[in-house]
Amino acid sequence: MAQPNRDNVADSVPPPKWPARFLPTAGLQSLIDVLIADDRLVIGPTIEQQAIVYDEMTSVNDLPRGWTDVQAPGVYRLEKRDDDAYFGYVVGPHSWKQFLFPPLTIVATADRVSADEAWDMQTPNEPPPRYAFLGVRACELAAIAVQDRVFLEGPYIDPVYQARRNAAFIIAVNCTQAASTCFCTSMNTGPKCTAGFDLALTEIDDGFLIECGSDAGDAILQQLETNDADHRHHQRATSAQQQAVDQISKTLDTDGIRGLLLGNLKHAQWDEVGNRCLSCTNCTMVCPTCFCSTVKEVADLSGDHVDRERQWDSCFNVDFSYMNGGVVRNSVGNRYRQWLTHKLGSWHDQFGQSGCVGCGRCITWCPPGIDLTEEVAAIRKTDGRQPADSEIES
Amino acid sequence: MTTTLPNATNPWLNQAATIVGIKSESPGIVTYDIVIDSNDVASGYLFRPGQFNMIYLPGIGEAAISISGAPCSAGGPGLGRGTSETPERSGDPCSLSIVHTIREAGNVTQALGKLNVGARVGLRGPFGSSWPVQECIGKDVILVAGGIGMAPLRPVVYEILRNREQYGNVTLLLGARSADGLLYGDEIAEWQASIDVQQTVDRSSDDWNGHVGVVTALLERMPIPRPNDTLLMTCGPEVMMWYAIKAALDRGMNEQSAWVSLERNMNCAIGLCGHCQLGPEFLCKDGPVFRYDRVASILRVEGL
Numbered sequence: 180m181a182q183p184n185r186d187n188v189a190d191s192v193p194p195p196k197w198p199a200r201f202l203p204t205a206g207l208q209s210l211i212d213v214l215i216a217d218d219r220l221v222i223g224p225t226i227e228q229q230a231i232v233y234d235e236m237t238s239v240n241d242l243p244r245g246w247t248d249v250q251a252p253g254v255y256r257l258e259k260r261d262d263d264a265y266f267g268y269v270v271g272p273h274s275w276k277q278f279l280f281p282p283l284t285i286v287a288t289a290d291r292v293s294a295d296e297a298w299d300m301q302t303p304n305e306p307p308p309r310y311a312f313l314g315v316r317a318c319e320l321a322a323i324a325v326q327d328r329v330f331l332e333g334p335y336i337d338p339v340y341q342a343r344r345n346a347a348f349i350i351a352v353n354c355t356q357a358a359s360t361c362f363c364t365s366m367n368t369g370p371k372c373t374a375g376f377d378l379a380l381t382e383i384d385d386g387f388l389i390e391c392g393s394d395a396g397d398a399i400l401q402q403l404e405t406n407d408a409d410h411r412h413h414q415r416a417t418s419a420q421q422q423a424v425d426q427i428s429k430t431l432d433t434d435g436i437r438g439l440l441l442g443n444l445k446h447a448q449w450d451e452v453g454n455r456c457l458s459c460t461n462c463t464m465v466c467p468t469c470f471c472s473t474v475k476e477v478a479d480l481s482g483d484h485v486d487r488e489r490q491w492d493s494c495f496n497v498d499f500s501y502m503n504g505g506v507v508r509n510s511v512g513n514r515y516r517q518w519l520t521h522k523l524g525s526w527h528d529q530f531g532q533s534g535c536v537g538c539g540r541c542i543t544w545c546p547p548g549i550d551l552t553e554e555v556a557a558i559r560k561t562d563g564r565q566p567a568d569s570e571i572e573s
Numbered sequence: 574m575t576t577t578l579p580n581a582t583n584p585w586l587n588q589a590a591t592i593v594g595i596k597s598e599s600p601g602i603v604t605y606d607i608v609i610d611s612n613d614v615a616s617g618y619l620f621r622p623g624q625f626n627m628i629y630l631p632g633i634g635e636a637a638i639s640i641s642g643a644p645c646s647a648g649g650p651g652l653g654r655g656t657s658e659t660p661e662r663s664g665d666p667c668s669l670s671i672v673h674t675i676r677e678a679g680n681v682t683q684a685l686g687k688l689n690v691g692a693r694v695g696l697r698g699p700f701g702s703s704w705p706v707q708e709c710i711g712k713d714v715i716l717v718a719g720g721i722g723m724a725p726l727r728p729v730v731y732e733i734l735r736n737r738e739q740y741g742n743v744t745l746l747l748g749a750r751s752a753d754g755l756l757y758g759d760e761i762a763e764w765q766a767s768i769d770v771q772q773t774v775d776r777s778s779d780d781w782n783g784h785v786g787v788v789t790a791l792l793e794r795m796p797i798p799r800p801n802d803t804l805l806m807t808c809g810p811e812v813m814m815w816y817a818i819k820a821a822l823d824r825g826m827n828e829q830s831a832w833v834s835l836e837r838n839m840n841c842a843i844g845l846c847g848h849c850q851l852g853p854e855f856l857c858k859d860g861p862v863f864r865y866d867r868v869a870s871i872l873r874v875e876g877l
Binding site for chain 1: 582583584585586587588589590591610629631632633634635678693694695836837838840841843844845846847848850852853855858871874876877
């Protein structure tokens with residue numbers, strides 16, 4: 180498993196251990212074939228229901244070749260490009276979290292032999308799928324690193340995430356453009372992929388600059404027919420990557436953002452956004468770092484076999500904070516406040532980093548088009564902190 | 574700091590367990606003695622006062638319940654092993670039972686109320702932070718318990734009674750809505766020999782001859798001779814804890830000497846599901862016991 184670089188600061192990257200290679204366009208299918216021959220389930224971008232999502236694939240023809248995405252608050256459309264780039268778009272409603280942290284999974288079981296006997300309590304022992312993720316963007320590498328810290332580095336490790344994560348092979352793709360909703364540069368997570376991948380592709384005119392990030396990546400790379408990557412290849416790749424940087428138009432001012440949000444818990448903006456927010460949970464589902472879940476009991480008809488099923492949940496669901504006959508976060512504004520102050524604020528206290536990677540999905544997929552960068556700006560503009568309010572900041 | 578069951582490498586794994594004792598404390602409140610079926614696991618089970626287990630009824634669900642027992646089985650000082658520095662064993666050499674006093678509230682606790690001795694359940698734990706009993710050595714101690722909030726504080730009483738000479742003045746203020754909500758009445762008579770126990774009810778009844786009024790009123794009246802060397806630990810309804818702390822601060826104590834046990838919706842108990850968050854705190858792993866100054870500002874925000 181490639182070790183993620185959580186800080187992801189470009190100037191701390193050491194010189195590459197494996198030199199970059201050039202893979203001609205026609206070689207992309209052989210990359211997929213080699214992965215399949217390595218007993219991998221290749222997951223990559225493909226078009227379904229007029230969106231680019233991540234699904235199982237076996238052929239380059241499954242990729243959205245020649246398509247691009249146009250995104251804005253509450254808007255997602257696909258448009259034809261005037262070239263036939265394989266990766267000429269950014270991110271859609273799916274993220275890779277559904278494969279590492281499945282929306283529905285069994286975490287434990289209980290079986291009863293007879294009414295007098297004890298329940299036989301077990302945890303599942305099946306081997307995880309051997310995924311190859313094709314097309315992971317820099318913001319998504321950062322999101323995987325964020326979820327690594329949640330699921331693997333706390334006092335309790337989630338074995339489901341751990342097994343899938345250890346088995347996953349990651350082929351990153353450097354963005355060559357940006358959507359209007361992207362703000363990875365503000366979060367220091369992209370657009371360039373610097374670490375956390377086994378292989379990384381940058382699409383240029385007649386093929387791909389292919390960089391290697393791990394021994395596992397090198398083992399696959401050796402099985403491909405590649406050429407030396409020369410100065411022209413590097414230059415075109417750098418230029419393509421720069422285009423992504425240049426196209427980023429959205430920013431989030433993260434200066435002191437934790438203290439700003441946690442020091443403004445009674446700000447009027449929470450009720451204001453609560454009037455617009457539908458509490459629909461779209462943002463938490465598309466967010467690549469949201470990790471809330473609920474374990475439910477599912478018994479079979481006999482009642483003698485029980486699955487403990489963990490499902491994705493959301494702090495926007497009304498019952499999420501239900502306790503003793505009431506709901507703690509009883510207004511939409513309270514629930515929006517929980518989501519935003521956690522994502523951009525208390526995530527720092529809990530995990531030592533921001534929970535946001537600047538992918539912009541929550542902005543695109545919000546039906547009323549709420550933009551968290553604007554919500555933060557609104558609070559910053561009328562920051563209600565007094566000197567005496569500094570308690571929660573420290 | 575938390576401790577887990579030994580050899581529990583998968584934090585989702587429940588231990589098969591059996592109910593070995595049931596005692597009705599008051600209407601709707603029952604104490605269960607539970608023993609983990611595996612002797613290895615049961616004998617290795619350690620907990621600190623204030624921690625909780627997830628009690629599991631397959632097909633119904635799990636409930637987070639504070640441990641209300643002692644170094645030995647339900648009750649009795651002086652039989653424990655180890656020093657106050659080490660986590661306590663829940664059972665004495667004869668009994669490895671883990672004790673929980675439970676109030677019927679939701680699906681799981683209601684189903685539990687229908688079970689008999691010998692019923693099979695599951696258990697995960699212990700989880701969470703613990704009361705600062707170590708810090709109380711040489712100091713005066715005030716325990717303020719409201720209703721079922723007495724249950725997570727009883728292990729503190731047991732611990733103090735086990736080494737009574739190490740602590741200064743110890744006062745337990747116990748309040749409930751009515752007389753039948755005052756827990757552990759039969760033990761309190763024994764405790765009175767070593768610590769000062771005062772009880773009060775919100776609503777009087779014919780069989781009650783004691784104080785009437787909120788428990789914080791007792792706190793306002795009691796002597797606090799050395800407020801800088803006094804620790805307060807409180808558990809009960811959030812508003813009660815808030816007023817108890819306020820009364821203590823008014824009497825010259827400070828926010829670093831007061832400890833609360835908080836409650837939120839709990840699902841996984843291992844810090845991964847997100848339900849129990851209160852501000853930046855996960856109550857299942859950062860709490861449920863907190864020093865008051867850590868949570869003072871977030872407790873004041875409505876609907877957080």
